[in-house]
Amino acid sequence: MPTPDPDPRTAVTPAIDAAGLTVVRGGRTVLHDLTFTVPRGSVTGLLGPSGCGKTTLMRALTGVQAHVQGTLTVLGRPAGHASLRTRLGYVTQAPSVYTDLTVRENLDYFAALLRVPKNDVDRVIHEVDLDAHAKDRVSHLSGGQRARVSLAAALLGTPELLVLDEPTVGLDPVLRRDLWDLFHRLAADGVTLLVSSHVMDEADRCQRLLLLRDGRLLADETPASLRETTGAADAESAFLALIEAGADAGAGAEGPEGATRAGGEADPR
């Protein structure tokens, strides 16, 4: 179970609260005035095509992204606040584990860094289905297995918020299903998960969806309400319907939401 929020004023706040979030990278605005919340104890999918800004948003949430404007509150604290370090787990697309160590050695190391009891290592190895590989050196594992070692490291200590960048890429259908089952088990225990994917058919596995396109928020709904509002049979068709609706509305430079606040702030660095 996640540690209860120590501050009663923030215990009822959403896990993520973004208002007017704008990010400039390489002199270009890549996230445009995003306003949304992510409720606690839910699995929220962050979906959109390659390059739409999913990783940038996740980087902003974890406090590693420069040139962030607007308000971004995570578990009741400003994104990047030191107190969030142990309350938030972030899994990047590229597995960030030591290839010359075994699975268990990696996790023992991260458990020591996080001051998590050593027996939690067995739990997370089991959660990601790597029991049979616990003694294997990471350099001997497949890409999907390495990704699961990274995920296991993020699960240590059961953080309140898990930010997972494309965790199911390259996994076979059985492992993908098992991971989604794990995400929902964690959410049922009160953990909040934000899971990115560029595969629209993962939308129905999420309780809520944030649909991004070109750094703009196209939708913030449940999969069912998305289908209802667009009349589409699946998330991919709904995504296309939203884009067409935006184009028909002549949104043009303002985007489907008419919500831009970009420009002028670009930092050439």
Ligand SMILES: Nc1ncnc2c1ncn2[C@@H]1O[C@H](COP(=O)(O)OP(=O)(O)OP(=O)(O)O)[C@@H](O)[C@H]1O
């Ligand atoms: N280091 C960088 N400097 C400048 N621009 C960047 C940098 N990294 C990414 N970008 C740009 O920011 C935009 C959003 O990229 P981001 O990686 O957030 O997209 P994404 O949705 O996560 O893509 P993918 O699904 O391919 O991982 C893209 O247009 C990309 O070109």
